[in-house]
Amino acid sequence: MTLPHLDGSGRPTLRTVAALAGVHVSTASRALTQTPPAGARAASKDTIARIQRVATEIGFERNPHGAGLRTSRSHLVGVLVPRLTDVVLSTIYEGIDERARELGYQAFVVNGRDVADQRWAALEMLLARRVDGLIIGDARLADDDLVDSLVARHVPFVLTNRHAGDHPAVTCDDYAGGVLAAEHLLELGHTDVAVLAGQPYASTGHERSAGFAATYAAAGHPVPGHRILHSAFDVAGGRVATTALLAQHGPPPSAVFVVNDFAAIGAIGAAAAHGLRVGDNIAIVGYNDIPIAAELPVPLTSVASPMHDMGARSIELLLQVLAGETVAPERLAPTLSARESTTASSVTAHRAPQIQPRPAN
Amino acid sequence: MTLPHLDGSGRPTLRTVAALAGVHVSTASRALTQTPPAGARAASKDTIARIQRVATEIGFERNPHGAGLRTSRSHLVGVLVPRLTDVVLSTIYEGIDERARELGYQAFVVNGRDVADQRWAALEMLLARRVDGLIIGDARLADDDLVDSLVARHVPFVLTNRHAGDHPAVTCDDYAGGVLAAEHLLELGHTDVAVLAGQPYASTGHERSAGFAATYAAAGHPVPGHRILHSAFDVAGGRVATTALLAQHGPPPSAVFVVNDFAAIGAIGAAAAHGLRVGDNIAIVGYNDIPIAAELPVPLTSVASPMHDMGARSIELLLQVLAGETVAPERLAPTLSARESTTASSVTAHRAPQIQPRPAN
DNA sequence: TCGTTTTCGCCAAACGTTTGCGCAACGTAG
DNA sequence: CTACGTTGCGCAAACGTTTGGCGAAAACGA
Numbered sequence: 001m002t003l004p005h006l007d008g009s010g011r012p013t014l015r016t017v018a019a020l021a022g023v024h025v026s027t028a029s030r031a032l033t034q035t036p037p038a039g040a041r042a043a044s045k046d047t048i049a050r051i052q053r054v055a056t057e058i059g060f061e062r063n064p065h066g067a068g069l070r071t072s073r074s075h076l077v078g079v080l081v082p083r084l085t086d087v088v089l090s091t092i093y094e095g096i097d098e099r100a101r102e103l104g105y106q107a108f109v110v111n112g113r114d115v116a117d118q119r120w121a122a123l124e125m126l127l128a129r130r131v132d133g134l135i136i137g138d139a140r141l142a143d144d145d146l147v148d149s150l151v152a153r154h155v156p157f158v159l160t161n162r163h164a165g166d167h168p169a170v171t172c173d174d175y176a177g178g179v180l181a182a183e184h185l186l187e188l189g190h191t192d193v194a195v196l197a198g199q200p201y202a203s204t205g206h207e208r209s210a211g212f213a214a215t216y217a218a219a220g221h222p223v224p225g226h227r228i229l230h231s232a233f234d235v236a237g238g239r240v241a242t243t244a245l246l247a248q249h250g251p252p253p254s255a256v257f258v259v260n261d262f263a264a265i266g267a268i269g270a271a272a273a274h275g276l277r278v279g280d281n282i283a284i285v286g287y288n289d290i291p292i293a294a295e296l297p298v299p300l301t302s303v304a305s306p307m308h309d310m311g312a313r314s315i316e317l318l319l320q321v322l323a324g325e326t327v328a329p330e331r332l333a334p335t336l337s338a339r340e341s342t343t344a345s346s347v348t349a350h351r352a353p354q355i356q357p358r359p360a361n
Numbered sequence: 362m363t364l365p366h367l368d369g370s371g372r373p374t375l376r377t378v379a380a381l382a383g384v385h386v387s388t389a390s391r392a393l394t395q396t397p398p399a400g401a402r403a404a405s406k407d408t409i410a411r412i413q414r415v416a417t418e419i420g421f422e423r424n425p426h427g428a429g430l431r432t433s434r435s436h437l438v439g440v441l442v443p444r445l446t447d448v449v450l451s452t453i454y455e456g457i458d459e460r461a462r463e464l465g466y467q468a469f470v471v472n473g474r475d476v477a478d479q480r481w482a483a484l485e486m487l488l489a490r491r492v493d494g495l496i497i498g499d500a501r502l503a504d505d506d507l508v509d510s511l512v513a514r515h516v517p518f519v520l521t522n523r524h525a526g527d528h529p530a531v532t533c534d535d536y537a538g539g540v541l542a543a544e545h546l547l548e549l550g551h552t553d554v555a556v557l558a559g560q561p562y563a564s565t566g567h568e569r570s571a572g573f574a575a576t577y578a579a580a581g582h583p584v585p586g587h588r589i590l591h592s593a594f595d596v597a598g599g600r601v602a603t604t605a606l607l608a609q610h611g612p613p614p615s616a617v618f619v620v621n622d623f624a625a626i627g628a629i630g631a632a633a634a635h636g637l638r639v640g641d642n643i644a645i646v647g648y649n650d651i652p653i654a655a656e657l658p659v660p661l662t663s664v665a666s667p668m669h670d671m672g673a674r675s676i677e678l679l680l681q682v683l684a685g686e687t688v689a690p691e692r693l694a695p696t697l698s699a700r701e702s703t704t705a706s707s708v709t710a711h712r713a714p715q716i717q718p719r720p721a722n
Numbered sequence: 723t724c725g726t727t728t729t730c731g732c733c734a735a736a737c738g739t740t741t742g743c744g745c746a747a748c749g750t751a752g
Numbered sequence: 753c754t755a756c757g758t759t760g761c762g763c764a765a766a767c768g769t770t771t772g773g774c775g776a777a778a779a780c781g782a
Contacts, residue, residue: 013768014768014769014770024731027730029769030731044730047730062768063430063768064491065426065427065430065435065768066430066767069427069430069737069768070769070771071771072737074426084454084455085448085452085455090451094446094472097472101486109470128422262653266656269658291596292596292623292653295630297629297630297633297657298658375738384762385761385762386739387739387740387761387763387764390740391740423738426738427738428738428739428740429739430738430766431738431739431766726779727781728779729776729778729779730775731776732776734771734772734773737769740765742764744761744762744763745762745763746762749757750756750757751755751756752753752754752756
């Protein structure tokens with residue numbers, strides 16, 4: 001019975017540590033688990049210190065397979081996103097990853113591509129890996145059988161980015177964001193507006209448009225149905241929808257609220273192709289305030305959502321769920337970043353003299 | 362001794378399957394491992410079929426902790442990236458993830474932020490998780506002690522995105538990409554050019570600029586040293602460096618090769634702030650051809666790198682390394698996507714009549 | 723001095739899987 | 753009918769960890 005690492009072979013294990021510290025492997029285990037409740041049951045202060053010193057000296061790292069096998073906890077949380085190449089999702093993920101690590105967990109992300117088959121496959125993979133819980137970034141508004149199945153299977157989870165039903169969720173207060181956008185455009189005097197509302201199954205686009213439309217209706221300028229179009233959450237989707245919008249008979253709207261910055265960039269392109277100059281004779285408001293928004297040739301006014309914080313907060317909520325607590329959905333407040341795509345408009349400027357100052361960043 | 366899943370508790374295990382199929386657990390194990398060599402030593406065709414039927418019926422999924430403990434292989438590969446919110450890296454990662462899954466592996470990504478401490482922490486985390494191998498996306502050109510330590514510790518790995526030394530790597534042929542950019546600008550008649558070369562520790566920027574500079578030198582127009590600036594690989598970096606470039610005395614260059622699209626977008630902004638119109642009196646070439654490049658108000662000419670394929674190819678190489686084969690570095694060919702940021706230029710148009718046609722996409 | 727409590731640390735079983743070994747039973751050749 | 757190779761499958765040990773139980777020693781009160 002040789003010891004790993006002592007004979008130069010393989011990694012050190014608990015046995016190695018125990019032998020070097022002259023204690024039993026179980027004692028070593030207790031000394032190295034930081035949980036204070038079990039710590040009371042453990043060894044003397046001296047022994048603990050000695051074991052810990054040995055452990056760090058020989059670079060012992062607990063084998064998660066052994067531990068996971070015994071405890072059936074992996075300290076892994078699965079994250080299901082609709083797309084990782086979307087900076088919104090990858091920023092949320094960064095928030096999750098960072099905070100999870102601080103809390104002793106690790107985030108394991110998979111890509112569901114917002115497609116039924118792939119979502120299921122990705123989910124099964126995560127469960128097969130025995131994640132302790134899930135953060136779902138691609139929930140669907142109605143009849144999301146994947147989310148339902150999690151409930152049925154008693155898998156702990158938290159929704160983020162999009163919410164659904166009254167499941168635990170951390171999202172941006174998208175309705176309020178829509179209100180912000182509407183108030184901004186109303187202040188600038190726009191009464192003839194349109195909305196690119198995103199995919200109908202995503203709560204994000206749905207609520208953003210709802211807040212926007214409600215505010216306009218309350219101001220006495222209800223947005224007509226043909227001026228509310230669905231679109232994909234990417235550049236191409238925004239371009240296609242805007243092209244369709246501008247092809248409608250009658251004069252084009254003086255402002256468009258696009259529920260996603262990428263789609264807004266597509267809208268800008270389509271508007272330009274149609275001979276319109278953004279910030280000059282058409283105003284555009286995006287959503288999320290991704291880093292590139294401020295850097296566009298005509299900087300884009302956008303409703304900023306706290307993506308990073310959403311991620312961080314969702315892992316915190318998940319840990320509460322894992323601890324058996326019941327948690328309520330949370331909505332984080334958005335803010336408006338007004339820029340030239342609305343405020344520099346000569347058209348709108350003479351409609352309403354008060355112009356929002358551009359924030360420093 | 363009750364069986365999991367039969368009494369409604371917990372997940373089914375191999376024991377459950379074996380009991381239901383009326384065989385020993387070891388037989389069940391053999392029947393469910395698809396490896397043909399061991400398959401020969403396994404059970405009869407009938408028995409195997411029966412076991413497999415039972416397994417799928419009750420939804421058995423091998424517990425990776427148990428298996429990993431026994432085999433000390435996790436079928437997990439770690440991916441270390443400098444930043445996941447960068448679409449270049451996330452696209453590479455998507456390529457890795459997709460192909461890895463096809464090959465029976467799973468990719469586990471972590472963020473090193475291109476910062477020494479974080480890289481090390483992320484690496485140790487991956488190794489603590491017992492990944493079978495690593496794909497490193499943030500290698501540094503000189504004295505990368507992290508990569509060196511992998512060699513010393515005999516951890517199988519493959520570099521991607523950036524290469525270093527003659528370690529196994531899958532990258533874009535960045536030198537060739539620089540040549541492409543130079544040839545394009547030379548054809549358009551630009552003789553007075555500048556380069557934003559990225560971070561000095563990244564092979565990508567280094568080689569792209571080298572290929573570019575060598576081509577210009579060979580054409581009799583060497584790029585002067587003060588016209589080659591380093592910059593971060595993001596919008597802000599490009600803006601800062603371009604502002605510095607344009608603050609130099611003398612006339613501004615007629616074209617700038619920026620080794621990264623995000624930085625190129627920053628360069629566009631800085632140029633605009635300096636009163637220059639891109640594609641009109643200054644030409645800009647980016648690198649990577651990220652999706653947004655084609656959608657900018659002035660579509661950006663960019664050297665397209667096969668990001669997705671790079672990812673897919675690197676996991677293939679890693680599996681070869683894991684199999685004990687020795688593999689040579691690979692460089693995938695870039696292509697040029699010429700667009701209005703160079704070709705619509707009225708300045709350059711009269712310098713050189715032949716204008717590259719804009720590709721369909 | 724002796725009982726009683728507390729502290730410290732060992733023992734052993736268990737988690738779910740893989741795999742070398744060995745033993746029947748069967749078929750085939752001599 | 754014996755000898756032998758092959759096929760099919762069970763046995764048991766191991767992988768590294770955690771944790772309930774328990775005994776020995778130390779601390780304490782009377």
